[in-house]
Amino acid sequence: MNISVIGTGYVGLVTGSCFAESGNDVCCVDNNAAKIDILRKGIPTFYEPGLPEIIERNLREERLTFTTDLDAAVKKSLVIFIAVGTPSASNGAADLSAVFDVAAAIGRAMDRYKVIVVKSTVPVGTSEKVRQILKKETKQPFDLLSNPEFLKQGAAVEDFMKPDRVVVGADDVRAAEILRDLYAPFVRTGSPVMIVDIRTAELLKYAANAFLAARISFMNEIANLCEEVGANVDLVRKGLAADSRIGPAFLFSGIGYGGSCFPKDVRALIETGREHDYEMSILKAVDTVNTNQPARFVEKIRSHFNNDLSGKRFAVWGLSFKPRTNVMRDAPSIKIIESLLSGGASIAAYDPEAMDEAKKIFGSRIELSISNYGCLEGADALLLVTEWQAFRNPNFERMKAAMKSALIFDGRNIYDPTHLKPAGFTYYGVGLDSDSAG
Numbered sequence: 001m002n003i004s005v006i007g008t009g010y011v012g013l014v015t016g017s018c019f020a021e022s023g024n025d026v027c028c029v030d031n032n033a034a035k036i037d038i039l040r041k042g043i044p045t046f047y048e049p050g051l052p053e054i055i056e057r058n059l060r061e062e063r064l065t066f067t068t069d070l071d072a073a074v075k076k077s078l079v080i081f082i083a084v085g086t087p088s089a090s091n092g093a094a095d096l097s098a099v100f101d102v103a104a105a106i107g108r109a110m111d112r113y114k115v116i117v118v119k120s121t122v123p124v125g126t127s128e129k130v131r132q133i134l135k136k137e138t139k140q141p142f143d144l145l146s147n148p149e150f151l152k153q154g155a156a157v158e159d160f161m162k163p164d165r166v167v168v169g170a171d172d173v174r175a176a177e178i179l180r181d182l183y184a185p186f187v188r189t190g191s192p193v194m195i196v197d198i199r200t201a202e203l204l205k206y207a208a209n210a211f212l213a214a215r216i217s218f219m220n221e222i223a224n225l226c227e228e229v230g231a232n233v234d235l236v237r238k239g240l241a242a243d244s245r246i247g248p249a250f251l252f253s254g255i256g257y258g259g260s261c262f263p264k265d266v267r268a269l270i271e272t273g274r275e276h277d278y279e280m281s282i283l284k285a286v287d288t289v290n291t292n293q294p295a296r297f298v299e300k301i302r303s304h305f306n307n308d309l310s311g312k313r314f315a316v317w318g319l320s321f322k323p324r325t326n327v328m329r330d331a332p333s334i335k336i337i338e339s340l341l342s343g344g345a346s347i348a349a350y351d352p353e354a355m356d357e358a359k360k361i362f363g364s365r366i367e368l369s370i371s372n373y374g375c376l377e378g379a380d381a382l383l384l385v386t387e388w389q390a391f392r393n394p395n396f397e398r399m400k401a402a403m404k405s406a407l408i409f410d411g412r413n414i415y416d417p418t419h420l421k422p423a424g425f426t427y428y429g430v431g432l433d434s435d436s437a438g
């Protein structure tokens, strides 16, 4: 099948590459010419395990092409995916200008029947607006579908290739069959292709992200209470996870969620509620708990140093918003580092993949070390911010020898205080009883 994917960001590039991998001819379009130049050389513009090999193979076998020419891409394609960004506008609502611009450009380029698929995460009713824009720009026949994407950064290729479910929003089920065929190679083990009405598909995506964000904020709230009452959130988590009605996923407490989806999608859903005079009270609390969580972590650090951070040097392990990605959008690391810097501290940081992103954000305001041990030299404390696998079993003796004081603030509860205390470390986790601090 001839396919175009408009927008070669995270979702568009993974979608286009994976559809090429299953034998389709895919043209990926972006209006960022520099990005297209890099992609044409087979180099992904972000870190994602498994993606470079797929891009390289499909470029070489000429199933995958990259262009800035939307008009030509639309003309040669039957199915066109819109996968441009929908960032937060200043009021928290989704900024849909890129989606609408692309819809108009597709309409102007259409020369015959097309299937247009909205893959970007968009508020309920957006696809209907896209339909109106298309109708204004073209007299050609088309079907419009909604096909929200559920992949997660860090496991995007795997998620796309083996989805838990594929959701297709369609007003005409015959058009939806085209997407069923396209996704057939990825759902051979029985994952459902759910065909629902368009508004339901649009809402389902937000509900999924909001629910996962709610689990995180819920556990962070319980962790905060654990600190107040002297309980241990890790044991609470295990007790909850063992309950088959609850299950183990997304129950880890820490310094809050970040990234390019949860924060903006929670806020956009709150805004959708407001537009319909319905207050999303649970989600407002989810957002508030998450906004406060990095500040609570900094408060713990401040209080250890009697509210005086001036001249203190902190080593930070992990900058990306989660492991296996270089994405730093809305990462808790940013708030934490900014707040420590404004208190007069200095920072030396290391992340396995996000160093270039960190350079863009902090410039020369923090030191970027070449290894995780490198940033420990003379540090007053280590802050574990992102739980990369490589940080889980470090050489604590080596760490202690490099650091000015053996002090760890563990924002993800990856270390075991019962091992660290005898090794001479003072340890603070999140939601652990006060005995944890040595």
Ligand SMILES: NC(=O)c1ccc[n+]([C@@H]2O[C@H](COP(=O)([O-])OP(=O)(O)OC[C@H]3O[C@@H](n4cnc5c(N)ncnc54)[C@H](O)[C@@H]3O)[C@@H](O)[C@H]2O)c1
Pocket: 006, 007, 008, 009, 010, 011, 012, 029, 030, 031, 032, 035, 083, 084, 085, 086, 098, 101, 102, 119, 120, 121, 122, 149, 150, 151, 152, 153, 260, 261
């Ligand atoms: N990132 C994720 O993990 C994820 C997961 C599921 C869903 N989504 C949703 O998918 C959508 C895309 O997200 P993303 O993370 O890939 O965004 P992104 O910001 O990484 O990429 C968007 C791309 O669209 C391009 N673009 C913008 N305007 C354009 C135009 N007029 N013509 C051509 N290209 C244009 C940009 O240059 C950029 O490369 C969003 O709605 C997001 O919420 C993201």
